[in-house]
Amino acid sequence: xxxxxxYVGFRNAAPILIQGLxxxxxxxxxxxxxxxxxGNVCVHKKTGKVSHISDSAEILQGTLGIGHxxxxxxxxxxxxxxxxxxxxxEKIAVVHNGIxxxxxxxxxxxxxxxxxxxxxxxxxxxxxLLEEVYDDDLLVAVQKTLPFLAGSYAILVLxxxxxxxxxxxxxxxxxxxxxxxxxxAASDITPILEYTxxxxxxxxxxxxxxxxxxxxxxxxxxxxxxxxxEITWTPDAVMKGGFAHxxxxxxxxxxxxxxxxxxxxIDSTLPRSLKExxxxxxxxxxxxxxxxxxFRYLLEPACGIPVRLELGSEYKYTPxxxxxxxxxxxxSGETADTLAAVKKGICNNVRTVAITNVLNSxxxxxxxxxxxxxxGPEISVASSKSFIAQLGVLMQIVNLxxxxxxxxxxxxxxxxxxxxxxxxxxxxxxxxVSADHLFYVGRGVFYPVMMEGALKMKEISYIHAEAYAAxxxxxxxxxxxxxxTPVIAICLPGTAYEVMLGNLKEMxxxxxxxxxxxxxxxxxxxxxxDVVIPVPPAHQWIQVLTCTVLLQMIAYHTANALGREIxxxxxxxxxxxVE
Ligand code: F6R
Numbered sequence: 368x369x370x371x372x373x374y375v376g377f378r379n380a381a382p383i384l385i386q387g388l389x390x391x392x393x394x395x396x397x398x399x400x401x402x403x404x405x406g407n408v409c410v411h412k413k414t415g416k417v418s419h420i421s422d423s424a425e426i427l428q429g430t431l432g433i434g435h436x437x438x439x440x441x442x443x444x445x446x447x448x449x450x451x452x453x454x455x456x457e458k459i460a461v462v463h464n465g466i467x468x469x470x471x472x473x474x475x476x477x478x479x480x481x482x483x484x485x486x487x488x489x490x491x492x493x494x495x496l497l498e499e500v501y502d503d504d505l506l507v508a509v510q511k512t513l514p515f516l517a518g519s520y521a522i523l524v525l526x527x528x529x530x531x532x533x534x535x536x537x538x539x540x541x542x543x544x545x546x547x548x549x550x551x552a553a554s555d556i557t558p559i560l561e562y563t564x565x566x567x568x569x570x571x572x573x574x575x576x577x578x579x580x581x582x583x584x585x586x587x588x589x590x591x592x593x594x595x596x597e598i599t600w601t602p603d604a605v606m607k608g609g610f611a612h613x614x615x616x617x618x619x620x621x622x623x624x625x626x627x628x629x630x631x632x633i634d635s636t637l638p639r640s641l642k643e644x645x646x647x648x649x650x651x652x653x654x655x656x657x658x659x660x661x662f663r664y665l666l667e668p669a670c671g672i673p674v675r676l677e678l679g680s681e682y683k684y685t686p687x688x689x690x691x692x693x694x695x696x697x698x699s700g701e702t703a704d705t706l707a708a709v710k711k712g713i714c715n716n717v718r719t720v721a722i723t724n725v726l727n728s729x730x731x732x733x734x735x736x737x738x739x740x741x742x743g744p745e746i747s748v749a750s751s752k753s754f755i756a757q758l759g760v761l762m763q764i765v766n767l768x769x770x771x772x773x774x775x776x777x778x779x780x781x782x783x784x785x786x787x788x789x790x791x792x793x794x795x796x797x798x799x800v801s802a803d804h805l806f807y808v809g810r811g812v813f814y815p816v817m818m819e820g821a822l823k824m825k826e827i828s829y830i831h832a833e834a835y836a837a838x839x840x841x842x843x844x845x846x847x848x849x850x851x852t853p854v855i856a857i858c859l860p861g862t863a864y865e866v867m868l869g870n871l872k873e874m875x876x877x878x879x880x881x882x883x884x885x886x887x888x889x890x891x892x893x894x895x896x897d898v899v900i901p902v903p904p905a906h907q908w909i910q911v912l913t914c915t916v917l918l919q920m921i922a923y924h925t926a927n928a929l930g931r932e933i934x935x936x937x938x939x940x941x942x943x944x945v946e
Contacts, residue, residue: 368438368940369464370394371450371541372558373523373532376549376579380432387551387558388417388434390605393613393746394554395940396436397444402451402460403429404525410460412449430579431530433523435462438940441470442487452491454498455483458527459505461497463490464554465519465539466945473515493522501526506576509533510588513574519944521569523552532577536569539944540701540729543567543575543582545595550577555725557744561602567593568727596727604743612933614747614827618919619788624752625780625912627741628759637767638736640692640718647672648690648717650708652679652943654750654822655696658757660815661911662694665762669769679704680946687715694720696761698745698753699942700728707946709733722760724753738764747934748941749827751919754819755784755912762908776906783905787913792920794898795882798853799925805830806844806854807918808837808870810863816911817857820918827933828926837863837870850878855921857914858885858892859902871895882921884914 370391374380384401399420400412405428413420417436435450442448451460467473470489473496478484482495496515501508505526519538525531534541534552544551544559544566551559552575556566567584569575573593574585584593610616641647647666649659656678663674675690679702693712697705700723709719710733721734724742731737742756759780766773799805805824807817814836821834835844837856848854854874858867868891871881875895885892887901902913926933 368395368942368944370396370436370554371462371464371521371523371552372434372554373432373534373552373577374549375431375530375532375577376546377430378549380429381427384432384434385417385420387553388436390558391436391554392417392935393748393941394436394438395748395935396438398437398439398446398449399435400437400449400451401427401432401434402525403427403432404527405429408453408457408460408525408527410451410453412446412451414444414446414449431525431532433460433462433525433532440466440945441489448486448488450488450490452486452488452494454494456498459494459497459501460525461490461494462523463493464521464944465537467492467516467520468518469516497524503528505529505531505533506574509535509574510585521554530578534569534575534577536573537571538729541569543569543577545582548579550579550582552577556598556600557605557746560598560600560605564598565595566598567595570732600744605746611927612747614749614751614923614933617745617747617752618916618923620743621752621755621788621916622781622785624742624756625759625784628756629763629777629780631741631760632738632763632767634767634771637764638720638738640736641720641764641768644672644691646675646690648675648677648693648712649696650677650679650682650693650705650712651696652702652704654754654819655698655705655757657815657819657822658754658761659694659696660818661758661812662761662765664812664815665765665908666768669765672768677708679708682708682711687711687717690717692718692720694722695730695734696722696757697730698724698750698757700725700730701942701944703944703946706730706733722757724756748936748939749823749933751823755915758912758915773908776908779905779909780912783903783909783913784916786903787916788920790900790917790920792900792917792924795855795900795921796924796928798880798882798898799824799828799830799921800928802830802851802853804847804852805832806840806848806852807832807834808840808854809857810837810867812907812911813857813859813914816914816918817855819915820855820922823919823922824925826936826939827922828929828931829937830925837867840870840874845877848874848877848879850880853880853882855882855918856884858883859910860886860904861907868892868895884917
């Protein structure tokens with residue numbers, strides 16, 4: 368949600384800022400804007416997509432500037448509410464991620480003191496507060512202003528007459544990219560990667576004075592040394608590489624992703640809290656929650672360790688359950704609800720482990736231990752490879768806790784995904800594109816696999832898709848079955864096979880079209896299902912992976928056939944940094 372980018376150096380800032388905003392599009396936004404300094408503060412901001420930017424923005428002059436993609440929280444998406452925001456005299460410009468919780472009272476006081484507000488945003492108060500204390504030194508003005516702000520922020524500020532940017536962070540990510548004679552700032556490294564691999568992650572409380580050749584970071588107004596990290600992600604990793612969509616590219620990266628994820632943790636690096644745990648709680652949201660559910664289905668029978676699952680967003684309403692360790696699963700590491708749940712665990716003296724894709728993300732700063740899943744940057748809003756990576760890491764944890772008994776199984780993941788990506792799913796897609804509603808059903812570990820499949824379908828195709836444990840369908844949803852409501856089912860040999868076949872027959876009797884993920888030569892299934900998508904015989908863990916990928920493919924190709932905006936579905940943001 369929201370993205371910010373800043374540049375100070377020797378090149379024209381506007382094209383760099385605009386390119387940076389394109390790289391940040393995946394985070395989700397409804398308006399955007401940039402400000403550069405060329406004597407005066409020059410601003411261009413608009414509702415809509417960065418691709419609709421007008422030529423007049425490209426030619427804004429100045430080698431110093433800030434930019435922003437906004438996901439509306441305070442005030443509707445509009446040109447006026449888009450960032451940057453200016454003070455009354457239009458000499459100071461601010462971009463901001465996060466929420467200023469006390470903005471209403473600050474705004475009331477500022478209006479009483481004569482300030483004229485143009486927007487409905489919380490951010491604008493920052494520009495007016497800065498104006499009140501500004502005395503020819505932007506750094507000092509920012510340092511004087513921050514104590515008045517309650518809430519979360521990553522801000523970038525520029526001011527007429529000063530060849531520098533000031534950046535500040537509190538609970539919203541902010542990264543500096545250190546180039547030669549130029550410095551970049553952004554909410555994440557994607558806009559920075561093509562210029563430099565040397566980055567500094569700012570911490571909560573940091574204020575950075577950024578000039579072309581030099582930067583100084585302050586904590587409580589005193590300079591502090593910051594570590595420069597060398598990033599190994601290549602610029603190519605944040606580009607489409609010939610694929611029609613990032614999501615498709617990311618799906619095709621999954622053979623490598625599973626391999627890296629499984630090797631992301633070994634016995635000697637597995638946190639002690641996990642090794643010693645008698646009970647585990649997993650907190651997560653969305654797809655990450657589904658990965659946690661799959662973990663429960665695998666860990667409990669393999670090791671006898673009970674796992675409790677909690678939605679990040681609901682965790683605050685329950686007393687902290689008894690558990691030796693809390694695992695927070697979050698691709699971005701910035702999901703507010705998951706982060707809050709991990710922090711609540713820490714306040715209650717529970718050990719915490721973060722499983723995340725983003726080095727130095729907020730969750731890694733809170734949790735006692737971190738396991739990075741090494742999926743590389745995921746740009747598509749819908750998670751695909753990061754979900755597979757979460758499964759890889761979580762399966763490896765089960766494997767290690769079970770004494771390495773599944774190492775051999777896990778080594779087959781890469782090849783299995785490589786092969787499954789070649790499956791022809793056209794007939795299934797043909798049935799889905801004409802449906803308004805879909806049911807996804809499975810049993811056991813394939814139930815959360817179906818929850819993930821249904822989530823993928825609804826978020827990128829906008830078709831209403833509901834996942835049910837197959838046994839639950841008869842307890843109500845059966846009333847909705849009809850020839851217009853296809854059911855997608857996983858029906859593989861194993862403990863639930865016979866009963867699944869029975870369920871499918873009952874559905875078929877209601878005229879429901881059935882798409883089954885099953886064994887290619889399963890005669891009985893072939894008789895019931897309208898379409899059988901072959902799943903190669905394999906260990907159940909591998910079939911969890913292959914079925915997941917098949918469901919991603921069905922969702923992707925259905926959405927593509929419907930002409931949806933796959934990488935940036937309407938109303939969604941990649942990282943949900945507000946509750
Ligand atoms: C769905 C999806 C979301 C995320 C959820 C949690 O495709 O991507 O449901 O899984 O917003 O995000 P993270 O894992 O970043 O905490």
